[in-house]
Amino acid sequence: MPESDALLLQQAAAGHAAAFPALLRRHGQAIHAYLARRGGREAADDLLSEVFLRAYAARRQYDERWHDARPWLYGIARNVLREHWRRAGARRAGARRAGGELSDLAAIEDPWPDVDASLDAAAQLPRLRSALAQLGAGDRAVLLLVTWEGLTPAEAAVALRIPPGTARSRLHRARSVMRQLLDTDTDTNTYTGTDIARPAASRQEA
Numbered sequence: 001m002p003e004s005d006a007l008l009l010q011q012a013a014a015g016h017a018a019a020f021p022a023l024l025r026r027h028g029q030a031i032h033a034y035l036a037r038r039g040g041r042e043a044a045d046d047l048l049s050e051v052f053l054r055a056y057a058a059r060r061q062y063d064e065r066w067h068d069a070r071p072w073l074y075g076i077a078r079n080v081l082r083e084h085w086r087r088a089g090a091r092r093a094g095a096r097r098a099g100g101e102l103s104d105l106a107a108i109e110d111p112w113p114d115v116d117a118s119l120d121a122a123a124q125l126p127r128l129r130s131a132l133a134q135l136g137a138g139d140r141a142v143l144l145l146v147t148w149e150g151l152t153p154a155e156a157a158v159a160l161r162i163p164p165g166t167a168r169s170r171l172h173r174a175r176s177v178m179r180q181l182l183d184t185d186t187d188t189n190t191y192t193g194t195d196i197a198r199p200a201a202s203r204q205e206a
Helices: 005-013 019-039 041-057 070-098 126-133 137-147 153-160 164-183 200-205
Strands: none
Touching: 005 019, 019 041, 019 070, 041 070, 070 153, 126 164, 137 153, 137 164, 153 164
């Protein structure tokens, strides 16, 4: 039986050299895919390195009640993405100012409409992208973590550092809005909110 993530992090905190690379091998592909979808493929390698550097630095603070470290790693990845988005926003604002345009720079939390998220074929449908863009950032974050990344609502709450009840409420609201928006273009109510934007391999493994 494979060791739990909590045990691997406990071993890493105790100085066992092989424990943390084992955690990286276990979850690196999923976190890299998440970063590529949200931050762009070109930046994903560097962003992943930053995620695991931060995770290693915080290994002693890991809550060992969570046997699966994915929600914790997704939370770190979201923080890394926020900083990446802010840097990108600052560069764009600087370019606009250099071109003679004045622009106030606001903190970028989730630039969904402007990000080439490299979605799979199903998510390329214009009405699906449009519907996702109409969700609030918090609702969209929970929905994508649950439906795309395969986290439970409780795990998504850990990743987003919100109460589990808030995560469930946001998920319910997001699914209701998506169902309403998407069903306006269809004759049957077939959308369940459980398979948006998830790669086929992930759906088969679920």
